[in-house]
Amino acid sequence: MIVEESIYNIFKKVGKHLVRHGYNTSHSGNISIRSGGKIIIKRRAAMLGDLQLEDLVVSNLKEEDSSSLIASTELGVHRAIYLETDAMAVIHAHNPYCVALSLIEDEITCIDAEGFALYKKIPIIDVEIPAGAYYTSIEVPKMLKNYPFVVVRGHGLFAKGMTLEDALQYVTGAEQSAYIRYLTLMTGKPLKRDFSKEKDFSIW
Amino acid sequence: MKGLNNKILEVDLNHDKFNEVPVPEEILLDYIGGRGLGVKLLSDKLPVNLNPLDPKNLLIFATGPFGGTIVPTNGRFSLVTKSPLTNGIFYSNSGGSFSVVMKRCGYDGILIQGALKEPGYLLIEGGKEIVIKEASRLWGCDTEKTFEELKKLEGNRINSLMIGPAGENLIKIAAIMNDAARAFGRGGVGAVMGSKNLKAIVVKGGDTKIDIDNLDLLKKYVKVAQDKIKVVPITRSSLPLFGTSALVNVINILGMFPINNFQKGFDERATQVSGEEINKKLTQEHEGCYACPIRCGRLTRAGDMKGKGPEYESVWALGPNLGIYDLITVTQANYLCNKYGIDTISCGGSIACAMELQEMGLLKDSSLQFGNSNILKELVKKIALKEDIGAQISEGSRLLSKSYNSEEVAMQVKGLELPAYDPRGAIGHALGYATSNRGGCHLTGYMASLEIFAAPKKIDRFTMAGKPDLLVLKQNQKAIEDSLVICAFAGWALGLDYYARFMKAITGIDYDVVKLLEIGERIYNLERIFNIKEGLSKKDDILPPRFISEPLKEGVSKGHVVPLEKMLEQYYYVRGWDINGFPEPELLKKLGIKHI
Numbered sequence: 172m173i174v175e176e177s178i179y180n181i182f183k184k185v186g187k188h189l190v191r192h193g194y195n196t197s198h199s200g201n202i203s204i205r206s207g208g209k210i211i212i213k214r215r216a217a218m219l220g221d222l223q224l225e226d227l228v229v230s231n232l233k234e235e236d237s238s239s240l241i242a243s244t245e246l247g248v249h250r251a252i253y254l255e256t257d258a259m260a261v262i263h264a265h266n267p268y269c270v271a272l273s274l275i276e277d278e279i280t281c282i283d284a285e286g287f288a289l290y291k292k293i294p295i296i297d298v299e300i301p302a303g304a305y306y307t308s309i310e311v312p313k314m315l316k317n318y319p320f321v322v323v324r325g326h327g328l329f330a331k332g333m334t335l336e337d338a339l340q341y342v343t344g345a346e347q348s349a350y351i352r353y354l355t356l357m358t359g360k361p362l363k364r365d366f367s368k369e370k371d372f373s374i375w
Numbered sequence: 376m377k378g379l380n381n382k383i384l385e386v387d388l389n390h391d392k393f394n395e396v397p398v399p400e401e402i403l404l405d406y407i408g409g410r411g412l413g414v415k416l417l418s419d420k421l422p423v424n425l426n427p428l429d430p431k432n433l434l435i436f437a438t439g440p441f442g443g444t445i446v447p448t449n450g451r452f453s454l455v456t457k458s459p460l461t462n463g464i465f466y467s468n469s470g471g472s473f474s475v476v477m478k479r480c481g482y483d484g485i486l487i488q489g490a491l492k493e494p495g496y497l498l499i500e501g502g503k504e505i506v507i508k509e510a511s512r513l514w515g516c517d518t519e520k521t522f523e524e525l526k527k528l529e530g531n532r533i534n535s536l537m538i539g540p541a542g543e544n545l546i547k548i549a550a551i552m553n554d555a556a557r558a559f560g561r562g563g564v565g566a567v568m569g570s571k572n573l574k575a576i577v578v579k580g581g582d583t584k585i586d587i588d589n590l591d592l593l594k595k596y597v598k599v600a601q602d603k604i605k606v607v608p609i610t611r612s613s614l615p616l617f618g619t620s621a622l623v624n625v626i627n628i629l630g631m632f633p634i635n636n637f638q639k640g641f642d643e644r645a646t647q648v649s650g651e652e653i654n655k656k657l658t659q660e661h662e663g664c665y666a667c668p669i670r671c672g673r674l675t676r677a678g679d680m681k682g683k684g685p686e687y688e689s690v691w692a693l694g695p696n697l698g699i700y701d702l703i704t705v706t707q708a709n710y711l712c713n714k715y716g717i718d719t720i721s722c723g724g725s726i727a728c729a730m731e732l733q734e735m736g737l738l739k740d741s742s743l744q745f746g747n748s749n750i751l752k753e754l755v756k757k758i759a760l761k762e763d764i765g766a767q768i769s770e771g772s773r774l775l776s777k778s779y780n781s782e783e784v785a786m787q788v789k790g791l792e793l794p795a796y797d798p799r800g801a802i803g804h805a806l807g808y809a810t811s812n813r814g815g816c817h818l819t820g821y822m823a824s825l826e827i828f829a830a831p832k833k834i835d836r837f838t839m840a841g842k843p844d845l846l847v848l849k850q851n852q853k854a855i856e857d858s859l860v861i862c863a864f865a866g867w868a869l870g871l872d873y874y875a876r877f878m879k880a881i882t883g884i885d886y887d888v889v890k891l892l893e894i895g896e897r898i899y900n901l902e903r904i905f906n907i908k909e910g911l912s913k914k915d916d917i918l919p920p921r922f923i924s925e926p927l928k929e930g931v932s933k934g935h936v937v938p939l940e941k942m943l944e945q946y947y948y949v950r951g952w953d954i955n956g957f958p959e960p961e962l963l964k965k966l967g968i969k970h971i
Binding site for chain 2: 174175177178204205206207208211255256257259288291316317318319332333334336337340370371374375
C-alpha cells in the first residue's frame, strides 16, 4: 500500500506541530491513522518533527506483521485503540502540564471556557508500567470508548479523532485546559466561579 | 427496555385486525428501535422476491428510546419497507410530532400489512380506540385538503401520515406526507401505502408515560447538550436562519452543485435560489419538530401560494438541476410536490433525465428543455396523475432512461435518484452513494460533513486514504442515530458520546460509543443481507458512468472523477465483506445475523 502524498503532508504537519510546541521531544511520541483496514503509523525512532515519506509505515490492523520491526514501539496500543474504539486517528504525546497534573490529581477537570464546552474533563489512569505498549494497550482503549483522550499517569496523553488534525486538537486542547488549571492552582486562591461544579462534570 | 413501551401495534388490513405485539428484549438490545427495529422486523417477516406493491409488503413506522423524552431533537422516526423504486430495503426518516403521540398511545411502532378493499384511514386514539374508517371521500384529495378534512373529522389535535394522488396512483416516486408538509420522501414509499388503499394514519390522545431509569442524570446530560447546541454556529444560526438551503452557495462555490442533470458543477445564477434569497424573499415564520431547539423549518410564501420549505435538495432538484433559477416557480413546484405527495429529489432527477434525453434527440418533446420553467408546475401534476409524458417520468429515471436505451443519463444508484452533491467533488461522499443500502442517498453516511464542512476536521476531498474507513464509521453511526431516534442535525453539535450517556440514563444499561456502533454495524449488515436476498450485489454498488469517466469541466472541482473501483475494494475489506461484497460468515456470526 502506497501512502498518498496528501496523507504524508498531514503527518508532517502534525508531527512538526507536536515537537515545535513542546508536546514531544525530538524522537518521542507517535501518530497514526486508520486507512483501508490498515494502520499508517510513524516509524520507530524517526524524528517526529521532521518526518520523511519513508518514516510512515503501513501495518496490519488485526494481526501482527513484520512491520512491527520498524513501526513505532507503541504500535500495539494504537492497534488496540483502533480495534476497540471508534478512533480513526491516534496521537500519543507527552503533554507537560497534563503529565504534571496527573501526578497530583485523579482527573483533570476543565475550568476554562473552551475546555468545559468541548471536553469537560480529562480522565487519568494508572498502569503498572506506564511507558511501554503492553499495559497501556489494555487500559487506554477502555477509557477511549467514551472519552476523546486519556492521560496515563506520569507518562503522557493518548488522543483519538476522526482525523489526525482532530486528534491534534484534543492533544492541544487538553494541554491548554491543564495549563489553565495548573496556573490557577499555583496562585493558591479559590476560583471566583467554577463552571465544572455548576455543570457537575463529575457525571460525565 | 426502559425508554420504550416494548410493544408495537400490528395492523392487518385484510382482516381489519389489530394486535398489540410485545417486542422481545433481545431484539431491542440488538436493534434498539426506529430503523433498526424496522429492519429486523421486515427481514424476519417479509417473503423474498415479493413485489413491493403486493399487499403482503409491510410498512413499519417506529420510534426509539429517545422519542418523547427530553433529549433534544427526538421528534423524528423511521419508516422501513421494501421499495418499489429500488426493489431493495428502504429506510426513511421524518420529523414533527407524530412519533411522540404514537408513543403516548402506547406503541413504539406500527406495522401494517395487507390491503383494504376500499380506501380507508387508520385511527389510533390513545386509550380509546383503534379503527379503520372509510375514506372514499378523501381519495383523490391532495395532502393539504386531506389534512384539513381529517381535522374536521377527528379534531384539530391530530397528527397524520397520508398520501396524495401520487401515492394513490402508485407512482414509483410517491412520498408519504407527514402532517401535509413533512415527508417520508424517498423510495416510492407512498406507492406502498397506496397499494394498501390506505389514505392516512391518524394518531391522537394517549397518556402512556415513558419509564426513565434515572431522570435526574438525563436532565444533567441534556442540559450540557443544549448548551452545546446553543454555541455551535451551524445549530445556533445557520440552520435556524436559512434551513438546509444554506448549502446552495457553499456547494456551488465548491464546484459540485449539479446543474442540468449533473452536466456541470457550478453556475453563478445559483445564488438566485440560495438560502439567503429564500430567507429574504419567502420566509414568513420559523418552526421546528418536537423537542427541537434548532428549528430549521420555515413557513414560506411564494407568489399566491404558501407552504413549507423548500429544503436544499428540493430547491436544487426542481431548480438548477433543471436549469431553472426562478425562485418563485421552484418553490411553487415544491409546494405542489408536497400537495400531490411526490419526492422532490426523484421528481427533479427524473425530469432532468427526461430533459437530457430530449437534448440528445431521443425524447421527442420540445417543451422538455433545460431552463424551461413554464412547464414545471404542470409537469409535476402530470407526473402525479400519470398523464402524458408524466406517466413515463413517474417511473423514475432508471426505467425512463432504459426505455430509450440510454441508462447512462439516469443519475441514480440502485434506482434512487442522486441528491445535490456532484460526487466528483468529494470522493468519500461518492463512495457513500455507491454503497448506501437504500440507493443514491447522501444521508446514509454523510461524508460531506468531513469533506466539505470540516466537522470535526477537514479532510482532502480528493484523497482516497482513510475514506472507506471513515465512511463505514459514518454509516454505522447513522444507522444507530436512526434507531435511537435522533435528528441528524443534532450531530453537528453532539455525537455518539452524548447519545451513549443519554441511553445509559434512560435505560440503565451501560452503553458506550463502541456498543452503539456495533449495533449500527449489525443494522447495516442486516440491510445488506436483505438486499442480497433480493438479488442486489456488487453490480449495484456503482455510480452512473459520467462520474467515473467524465471530469467536471469548470469550477474548483474541475478535472476530477471518482476512483470508485479502488475505494470499493477497500470498503468491502474494511466492512469484513468478501471481494464480491458478501458479508463474511465470521462477521455475521459476531453480529448474530443468520447466514444466507
